[in-house]
Amino acid sequence: MRRDIAYVPEGRGMFYNLSVREHLLMAARSNRRGEVRWDYDRVLETFPRLKERLTNLGTQLSGGEQQMLAIGRALMTNPDLLILDEATEGLAPLIRKEIWDVIARIKDSGVSTLIVDKNIQVLKNLCDHHIVLVKGRVVFEGDSKRLLANRDEVESHLGV
Incomplete structure (x- = not known):
C-alpha cells in the first residue's frame, strides 16, 4: 500500500544519466488522494538554481545543487512525510542555510518532516x-x- 513517504538519502542518490529536468519529471506524481501540491514549477520556484541547470546531468551539479535536486525530486512525489538524512552534511555554510530555510518552508507548507541530523x-x-x-x-x-x-x-x- 502506498504511504506517500519520500526519502532524501544522505548520499543524494543522483542517477548519472538523467538531467535535472528528467530527475524531477520522472518523480512527478500525485499523492494517494490525487493531490498535486508540489509540481515542476513550484519546485523550480523553490530552487531557482535548478532552473538554470535543467539540461545538466544531476552528477554535474555541485553538492549543494545535488541536495536541492534530491529534495525537489522527493517533493515531486507530493509526500505527506519527507524524511531527510543529513540534509546539509558537507555543504558550505551559505548553502546549508539555504537548505534549512527551504526545509522550514516545506514544513510550513504542511508536509511533515523527519530530519536525521546532529x-x-x-x-x-x-x-x-x-x-x-x-x-x-x-x-x-x-x-x-x-x-x-x-x-x-x-x-x-x-x-x-
Whole structure:
C-alpha cells in the first residue's frame, strides 16, 4: 500500500544519466488522494538554481545543487512525510542555510518532516519534537525547550 513517504538519502542518490529536468519529471506524481501540491514549477520556484541547470546531468551539479535536486525530486512525489538524512552534511555554510530555510518552508507548507541530523542549533528552532537514538536506543525525547535544558547531555550522545 502506498504511504506517500519520500526519502532524501544522505548520499543524494543522483542517477548519472538523467538531467535535472528528467530527475524531477520522472518523480512527478500525485499523492494517494490525487493531490498535486508540489509540481515542476513550484519546485523550480523553490530552487531557482535548478532552473538554470535543467539540461545538466544531476552528477554535474555541485553538492549543494545535488541536495536541492534530491529534495525537489522527493517533493515531486507530493509526500505527506519527507524524511531527510543529513540534509546539509558537507555543504558550505551559505548553502546549508539555504537548505534549512527551504526545509522550514516545506514544513510550513504542511508536509511533515523527519530530519536525521546532529545540528541542534538549527533543529531546536525548526522541529517540534526531538528524539536522540544511540545504537537504536532512545536516549532523549522531548520538545525544543527540554532539548535546550539537556543540551550538554544530548551533545555528549551525538559526539558534537
